[in-house]
Amino acid sequence: MLSLFDAFRDTSNLATILKLLLSVLCGTVIGLERSSKNRPAGFRTHILVCLGSCTAAMTGLFLYLDLKLPSDISRIASQVVAGLGFIGAGTIIVTKKLSIKGLTTAAGLWTTGIIGIAIGSGFFEAGIVGTVLVLLAETLFARLSMKITHVPQFTLELLYNEKDFLDQVLRFLKDHRMDIVNLQIHTMEAHDTARYSAKVELRSTMPEKDLLFHVQHMRGIVSATTL
Amino acid sequence: MSNSLDFTFLSVVVRLALAVLGGSIIGYGRSKKERAAGLRTYILISIGACMSVLITFYEFEMFEGPWHDIAVEVGSKLDASRIAAQVITGIGFLGAGTIIKVSHQQVTGLTTATGMFATVCMGIAIGAGYYTLSITVMVLIEIILNVMSPMEIGFKRKLRNITLSVSFTGVDDISGITEVIQAENAVIYDIDVERTEETAHHHPSAIFILQLSPQHQSHTGMLTSIAELPCVYSVRELIS
Numbered sequence: 001m002l003s004l005f006d007a008f009r010d011t012s013n014l015a016t017i018l019k020l021l022l023s024v025l026c027g028t029v030i031g032l033e034r035s036s037k038n039r040p041a042g043f044r045t046h047i048l049v050c051l052g053s054c055t056a057a058m059t060g061l062f063l064y065l066d067l068k069l070p071s072d073i074s075r076i077a078s079q080v081v082a083g084l085g086f087i088g089a090g091t092i093i094v095t096k097k098l099s100i101k102g103l104t105t106a107a108g109l110w111t112t113g114i115i116g117i118a119i120g121s122g123f124f125e126a127g128i129v130g131t132v133l134v135l136l137a138e139t140l141f142a143r144l145s146m147k148i149t150h151v152p153q154f155t156l157e158l159l160y161n162e163k164d165f166l167d168q169v170l171r172f173l174k175d176h177r178m179d180i181v182n183l184q185i186h187t188m189e190a191h192d193t194a195r196y197s198a199k200v201e202l203r204s205t206m207p208e209k210d211l212l213f214h215v216q217h218m219r220g221i222v223s224a225t226t227l
Numbered sequence: 228m229s230n231s232l233d234f235t236f237l238s239v240v241v242r243l244a245l246a247v248l249g250g251s252i253i254g255y256g257r258s259k260k261e262r263a264a265g266l267r268t269y270i271l272i273s274i275g276a277c278m279s280v281l282i283t284f285y286e287f288e289m290f291e292g293p294w295h296d297i298a299v300e301v302g303s304k305l306d307a308s309r310i311a312a313q314v315i316t317g318i319g320f321l322g323a324g325t326i327i328k329v330s331h332q333q334v335t336g337l338t339t340a341t342g343m344f345a346t347v348c349m350g351i352a353i354g355a356g357y358y359t360l361s362i363t364v365m366v367l368i369e370i371i372l373n374v375m376s377p378m379e380i381g382f383k384r385k386l387r388n389i390t391l392s393v394s395f396t397g398v399d400d401i402s403g404i405t406e407v408i409q410a411e412n413a414v415i416y417d418i419d420v421e422r423t424e425e426t427a428h429h430h431p432s433a434i435f436i437l438q439l440s441p442q443h444q445s446h447t448g449m450l451t452s453i454a455e456l457p458c459v460y461s462v463r464e465l466i467s
């Protein structure tokens with residue numbers, strides 16, 4: 001490990017304040033990136049998690065190193081892992097369409113907590129490298145995973161009022177050899193007439209505009225958009 | 228060995244008082260904003276966290292003194308951090324309970340949950356008598372939770388990614404709304420139709436998640452162009 005940090009790994013006043021400030025910094029960096037995507041957990045939430053975990057880890061150190069009590073140095077920090085899990089569980093939403101939102105937010109908060117523990121324990125190397133890697137995962141890898149899944153793939157959102165409209169669409173997609181990745185259909189009652197909405201995730205062999213053009217000329221369509 | 232512990236009646240009172248002070252400084256700003264967790268909540272959890280450590284210190288003192296013989300005979304497995312550790316798991320449950328799923332697939336109470344988590348960690352540090360840590364953390368939590376709150380809202384108002392809740396006459400209007408959004412060169416990530424029936428009090432509504440074009444005007448520009456549509460009853464930006 002780097003000897004540069006050796007003076008600040010213990011519980012001296014200077015080390016205490018440095019660790020706290022570093023945890024605030026790491027929380028800010030991760031939190032700003034998250035909240036720039038308008039996710040539910042803002043940067044204040046991330047800083048609080050990082051700061052709190054850092055505090056918990058440092059108290060564990062203090063009990064053992066300074067008070068020399070018979071104690072498990074990592075026990076307090078270990079429960080941070082469990083405690084943040086519960087908080088994260090509260091952020092996960094199951095939407096009406098039975099998809100899950102907020103999982104990345106929960107995972108991000110949890111990881112921020114672990115980074116706080118690393119810093120509080122004086123393991124600055126892991127804390128700093130971890131922060132950088134989380135940022136990379138959020139920015140670079142997010143784009144990469146978009147590329148993996150979205151090369152020719154997009155979602156077609158359809159609203160229609162005749163049941164056989166979807167059949168037409170599916171037949172059309174089959175004729176043009178497009179793969180359907182995912183299909184969700186919902187029935188909605190409105191204005192006395194039944195209406196349906198469908199989300200079709202597909203790998204398209206034609207440009208979005210052409211596909212929309214074809215779909216919009218089928219009988220029973222209310223609206224079609226691509227996401 | 229127990230000299231370093233500094234466990235006297237005076238130190239117990241001082242630490243508990245400091246826990247009350249810390250809890251009230253943090254809680255005061257929160258209750259002014261009428262958040263779910265107010266002044267008393269923060270004071271209570273701070274006292275509790277502080278006391279959890281003091282209890283272990285008490286047990287440790289008793290093991291050194293009156294209970295020494297029994298401790299030798301039975302063997303003691305005292306771990307000074309065990310109660311404090313469970314306090315953190317416990318606050319996780321409380322925190323999860325403060326998170327509410329409001330409509331529009333949004334959650335509130337996350338900052339309250341994490342604020343309580345950080346306050347409990349501060350309370351534990353106070354109980355341990357780690358004053359440098361606890362006082363610095365107290366100041367930092369106060370700054371983050373209460374002073375920085377307007378900064379966060381200002382930051383979110385400048386973002387390119389915005390979430391809009393729009394209510395309109397009928398489901399057919401969605402295509403008109405998407406056209407307006409696309410005319411402003413914004414990218415639509417997701418549309419979620421929330422309500423399709425029209426009743427006396429509620430109109431059909433949908434959530435639009437979109438990204439404004441880089442050279443785009445302000446959020447209010449997008450809001451007004453959507454609101455100008457005759458079929459639209461209301462447009463609201465959702466800031467989580």
